[in-house]
Amino acid sequence: MQILAVTAMNLRSIPQRLGNSLVIVIGIAGVVAVLISVLAMSLGFRATLKGDARADRAIVLSRDATTEYQSSLSRENVAAVMNTAGIKHDARDRPIVSAEVILVAPVARKRDQSDVNITLRGVGEQYFVMRPELKLVSGRMFRSGNQELLVGAAAGGQFAGLAIGNSVRLQDGDWTVVGTFAGGNGSRESELIADSQTVMSAYKLEAFNSMAVLLDTESSFTTLKEALAADPTVMVDVRTEPEYLASASSSVNRMLRIVAYAIGSIMALGALFGALNSMHSAVAARTVEIATLRAIGFSSSAVAAAILIEALLLALMGAGIGVVMAYAAFNGTTISTLGGALWDSQLVYSLSITPSLVVIAILLACALGLLGGLFPAIRAARANVAEALHET
Amino acid sequence: MKFLPLVWAGLWRRPARSIITGLCIVIAFLLLGLLQGVNAGFAKSIADAHRDLLVTSTRVRGGGQMPISAMAIIHSIPGVKEVAPRAYFMGSYRDPAAKNMVAAIATQPELFFRLRPVFSVAREKLDAMRNTRAGLLATPALLEQFGWKVGDTVTLRSQALKTDGTRVWTFSIVGTFDTIKEPTRAAFGIINYAYLDEYRVENRGNAEMFYERIADPTKAVATAAAIDRIFANSSHETRTRSDQERAEFQAKQMGDVQFFTNAIMGAVLFTLAFLTGNTLRQSLHERIPEFAVLKAVGYADAGVLGLAFGEALLLFIPAAAVGLALAYLFAPLAKEDIGAIVVSPSVATAGLLCAGFLALIGAALPAFRISRMSVAASLGKR
Numbered sequence A: 001m002q003i004l005a006v007t008a009m010n011l012r013s014i015p016q017r018l019g020n021s022l023v024i025v026i027g028i029a030g031v032v033a034v035l036i037s038v039l040a041m042s043l044g045f046r047a048t049l050k051g052d053a054r055a056d057r058a059i060v061l062s063r064d065a066t067t068e069y070q071s072s073l074s075r076e077n078v079a080a081v082m083n084t085a086g087i088k089h090d091a092r093d094r095p096i097v098s099a100e101v102i103l104v105a106p107v108a109r110k111r112d113q114s115d116v117n118i119t120l121r122g123v124g125e126q127y128f129v130m131r132p133e134l135k136l137v138s139g140r141m142f143r144s145g146n147q148e149l150l151v152g153a154a155a156g157g158q159f160a161g162l163a164i165g166n167s168v169r170l171q172d173g174d175w176t177v178v179g180t181f182a183g184g185n186g187s188r189e190s191e192l193i194a195d196s197q198t199v200m201s202a203y204k205l206e207a208f209n210s211m212a213v214l215l216d217t218e219s220s221f222t223t224l225k226e227a228l229a230a231d232p233t234v235m236v237d238v239r240t241e242p243e244y245l246a247s248a249s250s251s252v253n254r255m256l257r258i259v260a261y262a263i264g265s266i267m268a269l270g271a272l273f274g275a276l277n278s279m280h281s282a283v284a285a286r287t288v289e290i291a292t293l294r295a296i297g298f299s300s301s302a303v304a305a306a307i308l309i310e311a312l313l314l315a316l317m318g319a320g321i322g323v324v325m326a327y328a329a330f331n332g333t334t335i336s337t338l339g340g341a342l343w344d345s346q347l348v349y350s351l352s353i354t355p356s357l358v359v360i361a362i363l364l365a366c367a368l369g370l371l372g373g374l375f376p377a378i379r380a381a382r383a384n385v386a387e388a389l390h391e392t
Numbered sequence B: 001m002k003f004l005p006l007v008w009a010g011l012w013r014r015p016a017r018s019i020i021t022g023l024c025i026v027i028a029f030l031l032l033g034l035l036q037g038v039n040a041g042f043a044k045s046i047a048d049a050h051r052d053l054l055v056t057s058t059r060v061r062g063g064g065q066m067p068i069s070a071m072a073i074i075h076s077i078p079g080v081k082e083v084a085p086r087a088y089f090m091g092s093y094r095d096p097a098a099k100n101m102v103a104a105i106a107t108q109p110e111l112f113f114r115l116r117p118v119f120s121v122a123r124e125k126l127d128a129m130r131n132t133r134a135g136l137l138a139t140p141a142l143l144e145q146f147g148w149k150v151g152d153t154v155t156l157r158s159q160a161l162k163t164d165g166t167r168v169w170t171f172s173i174v175g176t177f178d179t180i181k182e183p184t185r186a187a188f189g190i191i192n193y194a195y196l197d198e199y200r201v202e203n204r205g206n207a208e209m210f211y212e213r214i215a216d217p218t219k220a221v222a223t224a225a226a227i228d229r230i231f232a233n234s235s236h237e238t239r240t241r242s243d244q245e246r247a248e249f250q251a252k253q254m255g256d257v258q259f260f261t262n263a264i265m266g267a268v269l270f271t272l273a274f275l276t277g278n279t280l281r282q283s284l285h286e287r288i289p290e291f292a293v294l295k296a297v298g299y300a301d302a303g304v305l306g307l308a309f310g311e312a313l314l315l316f317i318p319a320a321a322v323g324l325a326l327a328y329l330f331a332p333l334a335k336e337d338i339g340a341i342v343v344s345p346s347v348a349t350a351g352l353l354c355a356g357f358l359a360l361i362g363a364a365l366p367a368f369r370i371s372r373m374s375v376a377a378s379l380g381k382r
Helices: A002-012 A014-050 A075-082 A153-158 A196-202 A220-230 A241-247 A250-285 A287-295 A300-330 A355-382 A385-390 B004-011 B015-048 B070-076 B109-115 B123-131 B140-146 B193-199 B217-230 B243-253 B257-286 B288-296 B301-338 B345-372 B375-380
Strands: A057-062 A097-108 A115-123 A135-139 A148-152 A167-170 A173-182 A192-195 A210-214 A236-240 A334-338 A346-350 B053-058 B080-093 B101-107 B135-138 B153-158 B168-176 B189-192 B209-214 B238-242
Touching: A002 A014, A002 A300, A014 A241, A014 A250, A014 A300, A014 A346, A014 A355, A014 B257, A057 A220, A057 A241, A075 A097, A075 A210, A097 A167, A097 A196, A115 A196, A115 A346, A115 B243, A148 A153, A153 A173, A153 A334, A153 A346, A192 A196, A220 A236, A236 A241, A250 A287, A250 A300, A250 A334, A250 A355, A250 B015, A250 B257, A287 A300, A287 A385, A300 A355, B004 B301, B015 B243, B015 B257, B015 B301, B015 B345, B053 B217, B053 B243, B070 B080, B070 B209, B070 B217, B080 B109, B080 B193, B101 B109, B101 B193, B109 B123, B109 B189, B109 B209, B123 B135, B123 B168, B135 B140, B140 B168, B189 B193, B209 B217, B217 B238, B238 B243, B257 B288, B257 B301, B257 B345, B288 B301, B288 B375, B301 B345
Parallel strands: A115 A192, A148 A173, B101 B189, B135 B168
Antiparallel strands: A057 A210, A057 A236, A097 A115, A097 A210, A135 A173, A148 A192, A167 A173, A334 A346, B053 B209, B053 B238, B080 B101, B080 B153, B080 B209, B135 B189, B153 B168
16 A cells, blocks of 8 residues: 555656756667667568478488588489378379479568579479468569469568569570569569479579478478488488478578677667666655655555655656557568578568567566666665754 | 866766766767678678679579570670579488588589689689599688598589489589688589589589679679570570679678668667766766866866766766777677677777767767856856
């Protein structure tokens, strides 16, 4: 009861020391806005990287290769893998697989016209059967033998010159964009795709990079893995798609995470000092008030608790403003960085301020508010009433 | 100078507040130094690039390679002083695991080292390379990776088929060379192009890249265009760029991260300006009567103003310097994951100027109020 009374009194006096209270609010708003923006970047990247993962798909690479671009699969290998047990077959009893080659296509980023590379993937004819989440959204499929491309929706949004009818300069002249595909929330939307045979003959390639297969069921993975291990003629490794994607592109991922947490924690420390400072002066300015309260019988714990609650409320208000600021500035913003299927191709992803980020922000703000209020609260509780009253 | 003790005393009137504010500034400038250092790191790699060096590579990556015979044609273009070819060799030592892969650049070593200043090698190693056809120059990191020594003969297994029908390539290590970029991690070798090309079956007589040195850097664009014209309308069209353009290109690959660091820096500075500005305002406000006393005993308005600004600067500049020094110390830790962060003198200067600016802005409002306030009214506030 005492706590409530003192808190209410404190809150009512906030307008008289607005500047000071605003320090906590704005300091914490700044930290929260920055922290969730960088976290949204790091999480958005990771989510997009893993967005395609389905446990009933598997990726075959040559032995000891850890990424698609290190891997090389001969046509014989691809044929052998196709006939292995565990792979799902379509209505016409053909195994659902896609042997793929990856290359890069140079494009210009719309935002600043800078030259970047994106992934060009030569895919098999069952690509869309194996990835039902991807849908052709405009235009038509490419025709085998013609130098035609389909553009992922994310790539089309981020880079210039990828509209239907545009042509992209690749090996053997211009390749025409004939359609757009979308879906899956993953890295595939950042890519260009074309018929693998056409790509391989244009680039004079003999080998594929990787092969994706659709499994009968999730548990068929073991069947496939054992069958491939038992065949001495194919030197390949197979892993489930989630497993493969979890290991891919870890360096950019790591960088973004380090940046997010380093910046976040340094800023949090700064805001902690800010909160400490302003609660400190809030208490100092009211030495007499607090002493008076104590003199008329309010307990020191009630006074301390009221100060803590005030700090907490101000911090929460800051968190709210920070979340709104970050949301307004960055939610849904689409950006691109390194992280595509090749070491130097771009991954397009969007920043989303998710509920879990908001929870993190609120928890952080509470921690900062409590820590910032703690020492001033203790000081207020311990102050000698008689001495403090003398300060008038 | 004689006012320093007075300013100093003002600062330590409430030590806890000054220390906490100081720490706040330290933190902000640590962050500023690191983020600005990332940008400076990119800028440095661009500025360090040589404008008189051109690189010709296939326009479409993965496209057809250029015939080595084109070297002579490139060399005959006016303004081109030297040309070196480059091909790529990959092999594995012992068993073919990814960790056992050895990469080597096949080139004409003597020209190559002149055209690629990021690598350096001793004169006698180059002579040894010329005398040993199957010679290999290795970075110290490569020797360390496999426990090799100079003088060893090593056998590598490659995808590249040899004319004798095997895929086994033998090299003798004639020496080491150094690289400026990531000297501890760059593990690769340099071999003679002539040796590789004599024995390989695929891509014979081809090069993946040409390096050129030109006489006049201002004619880089025209020379590059002249080189690209040689290969126009062939199955191996090229794109020639200066070293500097390539460095810019690489910096841009990081993508929108830079846009982001700038946005964060703005947020940090704004928050800091607000936090500290408020503290200054408070601290000066509390002492209005004291300043009034100073004015009453004959201090000029400007003198009082100077005291207020001096106090702000004394709080900001040393704290900012500490923050930037910390950034300088922490920068190497991030090298592995983030890349070069260069807390250069210019980053430090910009940081300190920024600190001074923030101090003056923060102190301006309360200071002017004090200097214009009537002495009687201020003294009355006691």
